[in-house]
Amino acid sequence: MNTESAEIIDLESYDREKTKELLGQLGGDVSSCFMCRTCTASCPISVVDSRFNPLRIIRMILYGLIDEVLSSDFVWLCSSCYSCQERCPQGIRITDFMTNLKNMAVQQGYAPAGVKAQMDIIRDAGRIYPLDDFDNKKRAKAGLPSLPTSCDVVKKLLE
Ligand code: SF4
Ligand code: SF4
Known part of the structure; x- marks a missing residue:
């Protein structure tokens, strides 16, 4: 409306x-x-x-x-x-x-699809943007330490 x-x-x-x-x-x-x-x-x-x-x-x-x-x-x-x-x-x-x-x-279940998707990512990955092995390879090339690809702490907090 x-x-x-x-x-x-x-x-x-x-x-x-x-x-x-x-x-x-x-x-x-x-x-x-x-x-x-x-x-x-x-x-x-x-x-x-x-x-x-x-x-x-x-x-x-x-x-x-x-x-x-x-x-x-x-x-x-x-x-x-x-x-x-x-x-x-x-x-x-x-x-x-x-x-x-x-x-x-x-x-009340009215969140738009984009907000719902972001909520799911935060719940599952503990971050706004999920990290994978590819990201860690890029980090290694830039001389940065590897980061965990999942974050159980956030999951536990949300539970
Ligand atoms: S919420 Fe405050 S600023 Fe807005 S119209 Fe009402 S009194 Fe004015
Ligand atoms: S917080 Fe800023 S964007 Fe939101 S209603 Fe007030 S003035 Fe508008």
Whole structure:
């Protein structure tokens, strides 16, 4: 769903208790937002991609549109630069809120394929990029020591 298509909201489906519970889980105190738009004006991603708008995401959550946000691709566009969080006059922890949204999306099975693939690599190899014998040969040529191709410590930590 594109954030631009969220202009009309069907409040028939609004569940006050569910939204309240969710806001508690997400943190960030977003309910004190008074819509000054400083966050969106400060956001470098909003400048280059109109699908991403932190104020709109906050309003969508406040209106109970959690599934629309979690299943979207735009929630992943936040670069965690903290510009919005540092400038919000209400002291809302917007960046932390965006990070919590991503974590919740993963927990609910909404992570995009690329993020899932990277999670699998970290779980199996203990690194963002897996190493193999070919990499170690290149390291040897460069005079670097060989590195283990698997990392059980990370696997154990994740378990
Ligand atoms: S800067 Fe803070 S108060 Fe202003 S719109 Fe964004 S979240 Fe709301
Ligand atoms: S932390 Fe995310 S939402 Fe906030 S300004 Fe940076 S990219 Fe935009």
